[in-house]
Amino acid sequence: MKAPMRVAVTGAAGQIAYSLLFRVASGDMLGKDQPVILQLLEITPALDALKGVVMELDDCAFPLVAGITMSDKPEEAFKDVDVALLVGARPRGPGMERKDLLEANAAIFSVQGKALNDVASRDVKVLVVGNPANTNALIAQRNAPDLNPANFTAMTRLDHNRALAQLAAKTDAHTTDVKQMIIWGNHSATQYPDISQATVKGQAASGLVARDWYETDFIPTVQQRGAAIIKARGASSAASAGSSAVDHVRDWVLGTPAGDWVSMAIPSDGSYGIEKGLIYSFPVTCKNGRYEIVQGLDIDDFSRERMSVTEQELREERDGVAHLLP
Numbered sequence: 001m002k003a004p005m006r007v008a009v010t011g012a013a014g015q016i017a018y019s020l021l022f023r024v025a026s027g028d029m030l031g032k033d034q035p036v037i038l039q040l041l042e043i044t045p046a047l048d049a050l051k052g053v054v055m056e057l058d059d060c061a062f063p064l065v066a067g068i069t070m071s072d073k074p075e076e077a078f079k080d081v082d083v084a085l086l087v088g089a090r091p092r093g094p095g096m097e098r099k100d101l102l103e104a105n106a107a108i109f110s111v112q113g114k115a116l117n118d119v120a121s122r123d124v125k126v127l128v129v130g131n132p133a134n135t136n137a138l139i140a141q142r143n144a145p146d147l148n149p150a151n152f153t154a155m156t157r158l159d160h161n162r163a164l165a166q167l168a169a170k171t172d173a174h175t176t177d178v179k180q181m182i183i184w185g186n187h188s189a190t191q192y193p194d195i196s197q198a199t200v201k202g203q204a205a206s207g208l209v210a211r212d213w214y215e216t217d218f219i220p221t222v223q224q225r226g227a228a229i230i231k232a233r234g235a236s237s238a239a240s241a242g243s244s245a246v247d248h249v250r251d252w253v254l255g256t257p258a259g260d261w262v263s264m265a266i267p268s269d270g271s272y273g274i275e276k277g278l279i280y281s282f283p284v285t286c287k288n289g290r291y292e293i294v295q296g297l298d299i300d301d302f303s304r305e306r307m308s309v310t311e312q313e314l315r316e317e318r319d320g321v322a323h324l325l326p
C-alpha cells in the first residue's frame with residue numbers, strides 16, 4: 001500500500017467541491033492505488049455545511065480515504081499538503097465577467113499563498129480554480145516566495161474539454177478522437193481556443209470544418225460557454241469544473257498520454273513571446289510530475305493576434321492587483 005497523499009480542497013462546502021471531493025476520494029485524480037487524506041478548508045460560517053459533506057464522504061466508505069480534516073484556518077488545512085485545489089471563491093452571476101470577481105476574491109489568494117508558503121510540502125502542486133483563476137494563481141504564487149513558481153497553475157482544462165466536445169460534435173467524432181487541442185491565455189472570454197494543430201482521427205481538423213464555423217461559431221462558443229451554463233442553469237458550472245480539475249491534476253501527476261497534450265495555465269517562461277511570469281495557458285505535456293510547454297508550433301498572424309489580446313488582458317488584471325503582489 002502506498003503512503004497517503006495529502007490533498008487540500010478550499011471552498012469544500014461549495015458547489016464544485018460537492019462533486020470534486022467524491023471523485024478525488026474514489027481515486028479518479030491520483031490513481032486507484034493511491035490513498036488520500038482530505039484536508040478541507042471553509043470559511044467559519046460554512047463549517048456546519050461542511051460537516052454535512054464530510055458525513056456523506058464517510059457514508060461512501062471509500063477504500064482510499066485515509067483521513068479527513070476540516071478547518072477554517074489555511075495554516076491548518078494546508079499543513080504538509082502534496083496537492084492544493086484552491087476552489088473557494090465567489091462565483092459570478094448573470095451579466096458579470098470573471099474579472100469582476102477580482103476585487104471580491106483576490107485577497108483570499110494572497111492569504112492562502114502565504115499559508116502554502118509556510119506549511120505545505122515543498123513540492124506541493126497547486127491548482128487554482130476560483131475565478132479569475134489565472135490572476136488568483138499569480139497572487140498565490142507571488143505570496144509564496146519559498147515555493148517553486150512552476151508549482152502554481154490555474155485551470156483552463158474545462159475550456160480545453162469544452163473545445164474537444166464542440167469539435168467532436170461538429171466532425172461526428174468522439175472526444176477521444178480529437179488530439180492536440182490548445183487553449184491559449186486567460187480563462188476568460190479573451191481565451192483563444194486554437195484548432196490549428198488539432199487532429200480528428202488523425203486528420204487535420206482545419207481541413208474538416210469550414211473556416212467560417214471556426215471563427216464565428218467555435219471560438220465564441222468555447223469562450224462564452226461558462227456564461228451559457230450560468231444562463232441555462234442559473235448557477236456556474238460545477239460538476240464539469242470539478243471533473244476538469246480531476247483531469248488537470250491527474251495528468252500533471254500521472255502524465256499525459258503519448259501523442260497528445262493538454263492545456264494548463266502556468267507561469268510563462270517567455271515561450272511564444274508571452275511575457276514571463278504571467279499565468280498563461282499553454283499546450284503542455286506532463287511526465288514524472290512535471291509539465292513542459294510544447295515548443296516549436298507555427299503561429300500564424302490570426303493566432304498571434306488572439307494570443308496577444310488575451311496576454312494583454314492578463315497584464316491588465318495583474319496591474320489591477322499590484323498591491324497584492326509582493
Ligand SMILES: NC(=O)C1=CN([C@@H]2O[C@H](COP(=O)(O)OP(=O)(O)OC[C@H]3O[C@@H](n4cnc5c(N)ncnc54)[C@H](O)[C@@H]3O)[C@@H](O)[C@H]2O)C=CC1
Nearest residue numbers: 011013014015016042088089090091129130131155158241
Ligand atoms: N477555472 C474554471 O474553469 C472554473 C472556475 N470556477 C470558479 O470556482 C469558484 C467556486 O465555484 P463554486 O464552487 O460554484 O462556488 P460556491 O459559491 O458554490 O462555493 C464556493 C465556496 O467557497 C467558500 N469560500 C469562500 N471564501 C473562502 C475562503 N477564503 N477560504 C475557503 N473557502 C472559501 C464559500 O464558503 C463556498 O462554500 C468560483 O470562483 C467560480 O467562478 C467555476 C467554474 C469553472
Ligand SMILES: O=C([O-])CC(=O)C(=O)O
Nearest residue numbers: 092131225226227236237
Ligand atoms: O463562467 C464562470 O463564471 C464559471 C467558469 O469559470 C466556467 O464555467 O468556465
